[in-house]
Amino acid sequence: MQPKIRSRNKSTPSFIEAARRDQLVEAAIATIAEVGYAKASFVRIAERAAISPGLISYHFSTKGELLEQVIVHITTTMDRAMSARAEGASGYVAALRAMIEAFVHYCAGHRPEMLALLQLSSNAEDPEVAKELARTQETGLSELEEMFQKGQEARAFRAFSPRTMAVTLMGALEAVPRELALRPETDVDAYACELATAFELAVQPLPHAPRAKHKKRR
Amino acid sequence: MQPKIRSRNKSTPSFIEAARRDQLVEAAIATIAEVGYAKASFVRIAERAAISPGLISYHFSTKGELLEQVIVHITTTMDRAMSARAEGASGYVAALRAMIEAFVHYCAGHRPEMLALLQLSSNAEDPEVAKELARTQETGLSELEEMFQKGQEARAFRAFSPRTMAVTLMGALEAVPRELALRPETDVDAYACELATAFELAVQPLPHAPRAKHKKRR
Amino acid sequence: MQPKIRSRNKSTPSFIEAARRDQLVEAAIATIAEVGYAKASFVRIAERAAISPGLISYHFSTKGELLEQVIVHITTTMDRAMSARAEGASGYVAALRAMIEAFVHYCAGHRPEMLALLQLSSNAEDPEVAKELARTQETGLSELEEMFQKGQEARAFRAFSPRTMAVTLMGALEAVPRELALRPETDVDAYACELATAFELAVQPLPHAPRAKHKKRR
Amino acid sequence: MQPKIRSRNKSTPSFIEAARRDQLVEAAIATIAEVGYAKASFVRIAERAAISPGLISYHFSTKGELLEQVIVHITTTMDRAMSARAEGASGYVAALRAMIEAFVHYCAGHRPEMLALLQLSSNAEDPEVAKELARTQETGLSELEEMFQKGQEARAFRAFSPRTMAVTLMGALEAVPRELALRPETDVDAYACELATAFELAVQPLPHAPRAKHKKRR
DNA sequence: TATGAATGAGGCTTCATTCAT
DNA sequence: AATGAATGAAGCCTCATTCAT
Numbered sequence: 001m002q003p004k005i006r007s008r009n010k011s012t013p014s015f016i017e018a019a020r021r022d023q024l025v026e027a028a029i030a031t032i033a034e035v036g037y038a039k040a041s042f043v044r045i046a047e048r049a050a051i052s053p054g055l056i057s058y059h060f061s062t063k064g065e066l067l068e069q070v071i072v073h074i075t076t077t078m079d080r081a082m083s084a085r086a087e088g089a090s091g092y093v094a095a096l097r098a099m100i101e102a103f104v105h106y107c108a109g110h111r112p113e114m115l116a117l118l119q120l121s122s123n124a125e126d127p128e129v130a131k132e133l134a135r136t137q138e139t140g141l142s143e144l145e146e147m148f149q150k151g152q153e154a155r156a157f158r159a160f161s162p163r164t165m166a167v168t169l170m171g172a173l174e175a176v177p178r179e180l181a182l183r184p185e186t187d188v189d190a191y192a193c194e195l196a197t198a199f200e201l202a203v204q205p206l207p208h209a210p211r212a213k214h215k216k217r218r
Numbered sequence: 219m220q221p222k223i224r225s226r227n228k229s230t231p232s233f234i235e236a237a238r239r240d241q242l243v244e245a246a247i248a249t250i251a252e253v254g255y256a257k258a259s260f261v262r263i264a265e266r267a268a269i270s271p272g273l274i275s276y277h278f279s280t281k282g283e284l285l286e287q288v289i290v291h292i293t294t295t296m297d298r299a300m301s302a303r304a305e306g307a308s309g310y311v312a313a314l315r316a317m318i319e320a321f322v323h324y325c326a327g328h329r330p331e332m333l334a335l336l337q338l339s340s341n342a343e344d345p346e347v348a349k350e351l352a353r354t355q356e357t358g359l360s361e362l363e364e365m366f367q368k369g370q371e372a373r374a375f376r377a378f379s380p381r382t383m384a385v386t387l388m389g390a391l392e393a394v395p396r397e398l399a400l401r402p403e404t405d406v407d408a409y410a411c412e413l414a415t416a417f418e419l420a421v422q423p424l425p426h427a428p429r430a431k432h433k434k435r436r
Numbered sequence: 437m438q439p440k441i442r443s444r445n446k447s448t449p450s451f452i453e454a455a456r457r458d459q460l461v462e463a464a465i466a467t468i469a470e471v472g473y474a475k476a477s478f479v480r481i482a483e484r485a486a487i488s489p490g491l492i493s494y495h496f497s498t499k500g501e502l503l504e505q506v507i508v509h510i511t512t513t514m515d516r517a518m519s520a521r522a523e524g525a526s527g528y529v530a531a532l533r534a535m536i537e538a539f540v541h542y543c544a545g546h547r548p549e550m551l552a553l554l555q556l557s558s559n560a561e562d563p564e565v566a567k568e569l570a571r572t573q574e575t576g577l578s579e580l581e582e583m584f585q586k587g588q589e590a591r592a593f594r595a596f597s598p599r600t601m602a603v604t605l606m607g608a609l610e611a612v613p614r615e616l617a618l619r620p621e622t623d624v625d626a627y628a629c630e631l632a633t634a635f636e637l638a639v640q641p642l643p644h645a646p647r648a649k650h651k652k653r654r
Numbered sequence: 655m656q657p658k659i660r661s662r663n664k665s666t667p668s669f670i671e672a673a674r675r676d677q678l679v680e681a682a683i684a685t686i687a688e689v690g691y692a693k694a695s696f697v698r699i700a701e702r703a704a705i706s707p708g709l710i711s712y713h714f715s716t717k718g719e720l721l722e723q724v725i726v727h728i729t730t731t732m733d734r735a736m737s738a739r740a741e742g743a744s745g746y747v748a749a750l751r752a753m754i755e756a757f758v759h760y761c762a763g764h765r766p767e768m769l770a771l772l773q774l775s776s777n778a779e780d781p782e783v784a785k786e787l788a789r790t791q792e793t794g795l796s797e798l799e800e801m802f803q804k805g806q807e808a809r810a811f812r813a814f815s816p817r818t819m820a821v822t823l824m825g826a827l828e829a830v831p832r833e834l835a836l837r838p839e840t841d842v843d844a845y846a847c848e849l850a851t852a853f854e855l856a857v858q859p860l861p862h863a864p865r866a867k868h869k870k871r872r
Numbered sequence: 873t874a875t876g877a878a879t880g881a882g883g884c885t886t887c888a889t890t891c892a893t
Numbered sequence: 894a895a896t897g898a899a900t901g902a903a904g905c906c907t908c909a910t911t912c913a914t
Contacts, residue, residue, distance in 0.1 A: 056888090
């Protein structure tokens, strides 16, 4: 254990350092996706990376840090891909559809990453994982919430609790990798389109009579 | 280890035996809900039940069997409660709403159970857990799928892939316990109503112009 | 735990007491023979006897005591059967043959007992087992030794070390149950006759030139 | 646990690895010989080797594998020594004598090994031990059987069942380590000679009158 | 006498992490 | 930077034995 005080007091991580960390993060992702969180031990991750287990501890002070980086890596990569894809959508409804479809296609194209992320989501006993995960999820939820709210202000969406809808959409999105893992032959385009349509309908302004069974709303 | 070959040849477990098993299942649920699956060791579960760890092995031949019973206990109890609540719904739309609201309220009233179930859902490395879980989940999905399909045949729902919608609803439902755990002060009635409304809208027959189906792309 | 001070200070073990002890000894024999010494736990023995595990501790102060009784039971029974069979043999050679054949036939007729005894012979880590076993074996060896020596004095046998021959015969006899277990279809009569013949030849006085490669003898 | 997938992909175990494995095998032998199979736990073996118990699992994936190696080690070493000694024997009778004497002397020179092997022979509940042991024992028996049969064809031995004689000799040989353990002061040369003589006489062709074969009885 | 639930020690194994090289 | 042997804690499970009933 030395990092943090980078190799020979350079503050910039050496190239090899960065490369190793990436390699290890990727090995961790592949391992978790394949054998599950519980069996993703240092030894197994190291085997896949074709290095020794000790080296993981050299580059990451703790297993929690490695897993944290796994989450960061996956979410960062995903965010980048998603924004690229969802860029030029005009209008809130189109943006929502674009986002959903982009996500589904991303899942289809990055199954191991998404499976690993899923595993980690439910195994947040490690404090560092939990923290990073909470941040990530809260960020994601907030963005959705904000999008819904703005859409409502622009009268593109009907009245509903942005938070509730955000949580619901999040849940529906998290079901995607699982379903793709369970039924790999799923028609991805169709799935994406159906999912987007469902939420489009769920948020669309109502024809005339605004339904309002329930009053208390936050 | 003694049971499995139940005491002598009585097939009826003694009263105390049944009580202990229940107690242990409940202790396991509470422990998993509180500290997470990975840290729910026999020692911790036994501590909560105020018995010695060895006693768990006495009543359950394997950790997998205990966890299996946990799942059975939770899903059985939930199914009973849900059917009781969703009884008198007339029509597919009403039934859908009733089911969703019943689920949300059930989650609110049984937070530890639902959290534990959630944990187990994603930690299925144990074969017995995996088996029981697969059964449960596939049953749940199938029921939803069937409900959607029948609703479509009755023209109560628009045309969509029953499987996709089932998976989506399942995902949205699984998000409920998480949200309730994250924000315990959530207005449950409102949440239930909003969620039901969202899916009601998502499945409702379209006014006239049937929305563009899905153009194969890629 | 009470025995030793027999039930209600009678010094004679009650009838039921004796019956239970016998039953338990027999259950222990059958269990050891079937699943092996290492897996012959109280629970398994009790299962076979259709009683509760606690009852074993009630009748035998310790597992060692039970095993000791197992040995006593087996060897006693065997000795009785053997002497009955080997009675009217006239002459040392005939007596040797009778003894060997009787033993082989006894093994064939009491396979579980002999297997259990064999198991115990090699698992003498328990002090009580070890003691009883040592006594039994030393007794057996001494008897053989004495028989050989007397036969030599009567010029019925050639000169050899009685101890060595006794040990050798003992070893050959112990191989019998193992072979019968391994090849249950073995022709027992043939085996008995062959074995007896081998030792008959090994001890017979030599024609004329007594071979004597080695001098030091004790 | 790490090996099994040997370090990276080197198929050659490192020097230190091999040394440790040898050391552990030897510690296991000594421990079994001293306290018996049942009490030869990892903790005790590790104590003798002055390492931590976990390290045994690091070098041997399972206790069964360690014990298997113990058997392999002992039998290999013994076979080597025996063949070296029994080389230049001319004729079947001489070969038999040489083999028996070589065995006795080997036992005398390697008491712990032979005691350990004896212990393992009768405690074959572990599947890996059982497999290795069955192979070893069946091999040994077959070799003896073959030797006897060829000797009979060459008229060097009288007519008898090769299998029975092989089993008998095996039993007599297995008694050797036990006797040496029980009476360490035994005159080994004398024991070896006596044992060899006994079997020499048991297999020798009969003068003229072929002894009565075996009359079916029962 | 008998039951069988309960305990507590001990067994094997896995693992993150350390450290000499 | 890297290795991989080594440790120590923790996990699950089995068992002889005890004890309230």
